[in-house]
Each structure stands twice: as C-alpha cells, then as structure tokens.
Amino acid sequence: MGMTTSQEIARLQELARNTRKIILETLAEAGSGHPGGSLSAVELLVTLYFYKLRHDPKNPKWADRDRFILSKGHGAPLLYSILAQAGYFPLSELKSLRKLGALLQGHPDMDIPGVEMPAGSEGIGLSVGVGQALAARLDGRPTRTYVLMGDGEQGEGEVWEAAMSASKFKLDNLVGMIDRNGIQQDGLTEQIMPLEPLAAKWRAFNWNVIEVDGYDYLQLIEAFDTAEMVKNRPTMIIAHTVKGKGISFMEWSPTYHGTPPTKEKMEDIYKELK
Amino acid sequence: MLEKMGAMRNAYGEALVELGANNQKVVVLGADTTDSMKSGMFGQKYPERFFNLGIAEQNLVGVAAGLAFGGKVAFAGTYAIFVPGKCVDQIRNMLCYADLDVKLVCSHAGITVGPDGGSHEQVEDLALMRAVPHMRVVVPADAVAVKGIIKGIAEIPGPFYVRITRGVIKGSNTPIVYENGFEYKLGKANVVMDGGSDVALFACGIMVPEAMRAAESLGKKGVKASVIDVHTVKPIDQETVVKYAKLCGASVSAEEHNVIGGMGSAVAEVLTDQYPIPLKRVGVNDTFGESGEAQELLNKYGLTAAHIEEAAQQAIAMKRR
Numbered sequence: 371m372g373m374t375t376s377q378e379i380a381r382l383q384e385l386a387r388n389t390r391k392i393i394l395e396t397l398a399e400a401g402s403g404h405p406g407g408s409l410s411a412v413e414l415l416v417t418l419y420f421y422k423l424r425h426d427p428k429n430p431k432w433a434d435r436d437r438f439i440l441s442k443g444h445g446a447p448l449l450y451s452i453l454a455q456a457g458y459f460p461l462s463e464l465k466s467l468r469k470l471g472a473l474l475q476g477h478p479d480m481d482i483p484g485v486e487m488p489a490g491s492e493g494i495g496l497s498v499g500v501g502q503a504l505a506a507r508l509d510g511r512p513t514r515t516y517v518l519m520g521d522g523e524q525g526e527g528e529v530w531e532a533a534m535s536a537s538k539f540k541l542d543n544l545v546g547m548i549d550r551n552g553i554q555q556d557g558l559t560e561q562i563m564p565l566e567p568l569a570a571k572w573r574a575f576n577w578n579v580i581e582v583d584g585y586d587y588l589q590l591i592e593a594f595d596t597a598e599m600v601k602n603r604p605t606m607i608i609a610h611t612v613k614g615k616g617i618s619f620m621e622w623s624p625t626y627h628g629t630p631p632t633k634e635k636m637e638d639i640y641k642e643l644k
Numbered sequence: 645m646l647e648k649m650g651a652m653r654n655a656y657g658e659a660l661v662e663l664g665a666n667n668q669k670v671v672v673l674g675a676d677t678t679d680s681m682k683s684g685m686f687g688q689k690y691p692e693r694f695f696n697l698g699i700a701e702q703n704l705v706g707v708a709a710g711l712a713f714g715g716k717v718a719f720a721g722t723y724a725i726f727v728p729g730k731c732v733d734q735i736r737n738m739l740c741y742a743d744l745d746v747k748l749v750c751s752h753a754g755i756t757v758g759p760d761g762g763s764h765e766q767v768e769d770l771a772l773m774r775a776v777p778h779m780r781v782v783v784p785a786d787a788v789a790v791k792g793i794i795k796g797i798a799e800i801p802g803p804f805y806v807r808i809t810r811g812v813i814k815g816s817n818t819p820i821v822y823e824n825g826f827e828y829k830l831g832k833a834n835v836v837m838d839g840g841s842d843v844a845l846f847a848c849g850i851m852v853p854e855a856m857r858a859a860e861s862l863g864k865k866g867v868k869a870s871v872i873d874v875h876t877v878k879p880i881d882q883e884t885v886v887k888y889a890k891l892c893g894a895s896v897s898a899e900e901h902n903v904i905g906g907m908g909s910a911v912a913e914v915l916t917d918q919y920p921i922p923l924k925r926v927g928v929n930d931t932f933g934e935s936g937e938a939q940e941l942l943n944k945y946g947l948t949a950a951h952i953e954e955a956a957q958q959a960i961a962m963k964r965r
Contacts, residue, residue: 433715480742487713491737497703498738501710501718504695508671509715528734531703539695 378421379587385455386416387643390616392451392464394639397630400468403476406626407520408448410551410584410611417590418516418547419452427457430483434511437502439487441495442520442549443477444628449485450474458484493526495519496546500536503544503604514598518547522554525563530575536604537576544604545597546577549584551613555627572606584609617642645860646853649817650787652808653751657682659794660719664690667798671711673697673720675704681721681751701726705734705746712744717798720746724753724766724807728773739803740778747797749806754900755928755945756812756850756938765933771905773805774878780830781878782806783899783907785852788822789875796828809850809900812938819853821873833874833881835888840868843956844888844895848874848907851898851926854942857949862956869956877907885914894959895923898952900942903927922962924955 373381389412397403415438419425424436440449447467454461459473459482466472473482477490487498499517506513523529536544548568556562565571572579578600582589590609597605613627614620617639620631631639663670664686671693678684678696687694697704701722708720721727727750728735739746755765773781782797782804784790790808797804812818821836836852837859847855852873859869870888874880874897889895895915897908908925915923928945942948 437713487709488737488741491733493702494706494709494734494738497706497734498710498713500703501707501712502714503710504671504707505711505714505716508692528700528702528706531697531700532706535697535700535703535707 382416382420382587385420386412388455389416389448389451391643392454392461393447394617394631394636396447396451396464396467398633398636399465401630402468403447403630404444404628405447405620405630406553406613406623407442407549407551408445409615409617409620410613411445411448411518411549411609412615413585413587414547414549414590414609414611415448415452415518417587418594419456421591422594423516427484430458434513436513437486437515439495439499439502439515439517440478440489441517442492442523443489445518446477449478453484456484492520492523493528496529496532499544499546500532500539500541503541504539506543514543514545516545516547518549521548521550521552521559521565524548524565524568533572533575533577540602541604542601546604546606548606548608549611550608551611553613553622553624553627555624557624569608576603578603578605579608580605581608581610584611585615646819646821646856648820648823649813650820651811651816652784652787652790652818653680653682653816655787655790656749656794656808657685659791660686661689663795663798664693667717669715669717670798671695671716671718673704673708673718675699675701675722675726677722683719683721701730702734705731706738708746709734709738709742709744712746716745718746719749721749721751723764724750724769725764728769728805729766732772735779736776740776743778743802745801747804747806749794749808751808752810753807754809754849755933755941756900757810758938758941759935761935762932767902767928767933768905769807770877770899770901770907774905774910778803779878780804780876782876783848784808784875785849785873786818786821788820789826792826792828793875800830807849812850812942818850821852821856831876831879831881833872833876833884835870835884836873837869837871840870841891842868842894843960844892845869845871845898845952845956846874846885846895846907846911847871847898848877849900851900851947854947854949855898855952858952858956861949861953867956867960874907874911877910880910880914882914882918885911886919889915889919889921893921894963895921896926896952896955896959897923898926900947901927902930904930922959924959926952926955
C-alpha cells in the first residue's frame with residue numbers, strides 16, 4: 371500500500387474512533403444490547419478487518435476469502451459497525467438494530483451480508499472455525515479463519531473440545547482470539563469462574579499463544595503477521611483489553627456488559643470520543 | 645414375509661462409501677464410535693475426508709457445521725444417547741438456525757440397545773429433534789431403507805436427523821421390510837401393506853415389521869389393517885395420514901420412542917387438525933429402560949406385534965357408530 375507504519379496506524383485509529391461512535395449511537399437508538407464487550411475489542415477487530423483480512427465486500431461469498439467468526443455473539447454491534455464501514459451494507463441499517471423487521475438482528479444471523487456464522491449461544495464458534503479450517507485445507511484454499519471469543523466464554527466446555535481438535539489436526543490456518551477484558555455478566559471473571567493461568571492453558575493444549583495489549587496497534591499487527599508464519603499449530607491471540615474501553619463511566623463496569631447508554635448520556639460520550 | 649435380516653449400521657457404512665466415490669463434497673465425522681457405527685468404512689477408503697473428534701459431541705456438531713459452511717456435505721454421528729443428547733444447542737443454534745448441510749445419523753436409539761441399560765436407551769430424540777425449526781427427522785425401517793435414505797438426503801440441502809437401531813436379532817440385525825428396494829422421497833410415507841380399511845397402523849423404524857406382523861395376525865381374524873411406514877416423522881406426510889384416517893376410521897401409532905413427542909404425537913397432531921379419529925399410541929410409556937436383551941425389552945415395554953394388535957382392537961372399538 372506504500373503506507374508508512376505511522377500512516378497505517380493513524381488510519382486504523384481513525385477507523386477505531388468512528389467504530390466506537392457508531393456502536394454507541396446504534397445502542398442508544400436500539401435501547402438494548404451489549405456495549406461493554408463491543409467497545410473492548412474495537413482495536414482488535416479494526417486491525418483484523420482493515421489491516422489483515424482478505425475479503426471483498428462486493429463479493430461476500432468469494433470462495434478464497436478469509437473467514438471471521440464472531441463467537442461472542444453479543445459483540446454484534448461491533449461486527450455490524452465494521453461490516454457497514456467495510457461496505458457490506460449501508461450504515462443506515464444500524465439505525466434499526468434490534469427492531470422488528472430489521473436486517474440487523476440482536477445477534478448475528480446468516481441473512482446479514484458479511485456474517486460468517488450465526489452467534490448468540492456461547493462456545494460454538496471455535497468448533498465452527500475448526501471445521502472451516504479443515505474445509506479450506508481439503509480444498510487447497512488459502513483461506514485463513516479467525517475466531518473471536520469472549521473471556522467469560524472460556525467457561526464453555528466445547529471451547530476446550532475445539533482446542534484439542536485444532537491441535538490434533540495441526541490447523542495453522544486457524545487463529546483464535548480472546549477479548550480478555552476480565553468481566554462477564556455477573557462480575558469479574560476471576561470471581562465468577564477463574565480462568566488464570568489462561569495463556570498457560572492454551573499452551574498446554576498445544577497452541578501457539580501470543581499475548582498482546584489490545585490497544586497497541588504495533589503489537590496487534592505483529593501478532594496477526596506472526597500467526598501466519600507459524601506452521602503445524604493453531605495460534606491463540608489473547609488480547610488484554612478493558613470492558614467498555616474509551617468511555618470513562620463504562621470502563622470496568624459489569625453494568626455496561628448488557629446495558630446501553632441513554633440518549634442523554636450521548637453528549638458526554640461525544641466529548642470523550644474527541 | 646420378514647424372513648431376511650440385515651444390519652442397519654453396515655448399510656450406513658456401505659452407503660457412505662458409495663456416496664464418497666460419487667460426491668467429493670461428502671465428509672464424515674465421528675466421535676469415538678466410528679468402528680461400531682461403521683462410518684469407519686468411509687475412513688478406511690477416504691482418510692482425508694474422515695474426522696474422528698473423540699469423545700466430544702458438542703465439538704463434533706460444531707466442526708460438522710464449520711465444514712458445511714466451507715461447502716461440504718457433512719455426515720456426523722455417534723450413539724443417539726449422545727447426539728442429540730449432549731448437543732441440542734449446537735444443533736439448534738448452528739445446524740438449524742443456519743440451515744446447514746449437516747446430516748446427523750445416530751445409532752443405538754431406543755430400548756433395543758439392550759444390555760447397556762437405561763442410561764444408553766434414547767427414547768426422547770425424535771421429540772427433541774422434531775421441535776427444532778428446519779430440522780428434518782427420519783427413521784429407517786430396515787437396512788435397505790437406511791441405504792436409500794442416506795443416499796437420498798445427501799442430495800437434499802439442509803439439516804437432517806436420522807435415527808437407526810443397533811439391532812434386534814443376533815446383536816445387529818433387524819428384519820428386512822424392503823426386499824424390493826427403497827427409494828427415498830422427502831415427506832412421503834410408504835404404504836407397506838395396503839387395502840385394509842378397518843384400521844391404519846402407522847409405524848416407524850423397527851416397529852414397521854412388528855406392525856406388519858400385527859396386520860397379518862389381524863387379517864386372520866377378519867380385521868383388515870393397512871400398514872404405513874412413516875419413515876419421515878418431520879415433515880410428516882399429512883396427505884397419506886389423512887387418506888388412511890378417512891379410509892379406516894381408526895388408527896394405531898407404533899414407535900420405539902417415548903409416546904410423548906415422537907411419531908405418534910406427529911400423527912396425532914395431523915389427525916386432530918384435519919380429521920379426528922381414534923388413535924392408540926404404542927411406544928415407551930414415558931419411562932426409562934433397563935438392561936436386558938432387545939427382544940426381552942420389547943416384550944416388557946409393550947413394543948411387539950401383539951401389543952399393536954391389541955391397540956388396534958381398542959382403536960376399532962372406539963370408532964363412533
């Protein structure tokens with residue numbers, strides 16, 4: 371692209387700022403939904419979609435495209451915001467999120483252009499990623515498959531079934547990502563169901579594990595690039611993030627896992643986003 | 645009648661091998677029961693398209709979903725107690741919600757699992773699968789039907805649940821109903837004994853041969869019965885059910901499944917909506933099974949030709965004069 375790294379990062383920063391704004395406006399309009407876990411993973415997903423992923427919004431079913439699977443389905447506002455900016459559907463669709471008859475359902479479904487998997491019930495996405503990666507290998511396609519999970523989602527047993535199978539099949543075309551924001555619906559993950567040592571668990575399952583600061587673009591870019599070089603093993607990127615990132619009164623707040631901002635709060639939010 | 649025997653699982657393995665030769669999109673997944681299920685026969689022939697996920701049924705269904713998203717026709721299965729037993733959520737929210745080309749084929753359904761006992765005797769699967777939107781539910785009557793159904797559903801997009809039996813006689817055999825072959829048509833029941841206008845016997849799976857024996861015995865007593873193999877429990881063949889309800893005015897359903905929610909319930913729904921007539925349901929009476937030989941269990945739990953015959957007489961007696 372001929373861009374310097376600092377130009378590239380400035381571009382991603384601008385996209386992230388816009389993504390955050392769209393998420394919050396969309397949720398304020400919808401009146402329900404999950405801001406916390408959308409805001410936490412903005413930089414992670416912006417970097418994936420606008421730096422790494424090989425996809426074509428004009429040809430959403432292109433066979434050789436990379437696949438992004440949102441396993442933590444409550445991150446739908448984040449995914450929709452990114453898909454709209456990428457050109458899969460008009461930004462105006464976000465105004466009717468969660469409304470009767472809308473294209474954009476509360477959680478992703480297959481009628482939405484650019485969505486690769488319906489989501490909402492936690493724990494299934496990594497298994498589906500394993501299947502996608504196996505299909506790509508069978509067909510000799512260059513497709514790489516990326517799966518974003520929540521940290522609370524790690525409580526699902528199926529995640530660990532999928533973890534074992536991905537290393538059994540040596541799926542180096544599969545990348546998992548964990549939005550490690552430390553908070554689930556009922557409170558802190560380490561109180562509800564402790565996950566640590568999380569990286570060691572994934573290493574023990576024979577995954578290549580990369581831990582990153584989820585807001586450091588250089589680390590994110592390097593993680594995605596490095597994952598591509600690893601052979602015979604899947605990669606797990608654990609992104610250390612902050613629930614509700616970017617809006618002071620939402621950060622570290624279990625309340626904002628599943629409560630949208632009121633329209634009155636949007637004034638404060640606009641000030642913080644500048 | 646019904647003197648030849650065949651093993652449903654062997655037919656499944658053979659059907660998969662034949663499918664694999666003709667359709668490169670076919671992949672097969674198992675969960676540590678692939679030798680017993682005979683899906684391993686496909687694995688021997690096409691190892692690159694065969695995936696053993698170990699004892700992890702939720703992942704089995706999820707990985708099958710991923711392969712289907714990637715353009716494959718995935719046959720996945722294990723014992724019916726585990727799939728759908730352990731993974732109704734994955735089946736609902738992935739296979740059915742996304743209408744995926746995954747065919748779940750599960751064996752060892754019903755009480756004829758036998759000596760393994762109640763923990764292994766799946767009598768709820770038809771009810772569970774029937775209630776999920778988009779799922780199609782099929783119960784082959786014999787080994788010939790298994791082959792026809794497996795080949796048939798491979799050509800029909802979307803999710804299926806196919807329930808097969810471990811065996812009734814000598815471990816793995818069941819009587820052959822379809823000596824002259826079987827061609828699968830989605831949503832079309834097979835009338836295996838036609839013309840009887842006194843009572844309609846609706847059956848599926850291994851209860852089809854039992855219903856045929858019941859019809860034969862009833863015939864000797866001057867009672868004319870028709871036997872309908874309702875192999876596709878969903879979508880059920882409403883037209884044929886109503887046609888025989890009108891012809892006979894009394895009916896029996898027979899299935900190796902709980903009387904709640906299975907094929908008999910599906911027939912009852914059609915009858916109450918469209919043409920109410922007496923229906924006696926033969927099945928497992930909302931209880932768990934136990935250890936024993938298959939035939940002993942069928943006798944004890946009321947799933948034999950004699951029980952169907954008795955139910956037929958009761959249904960006829962209930963006809964409005």
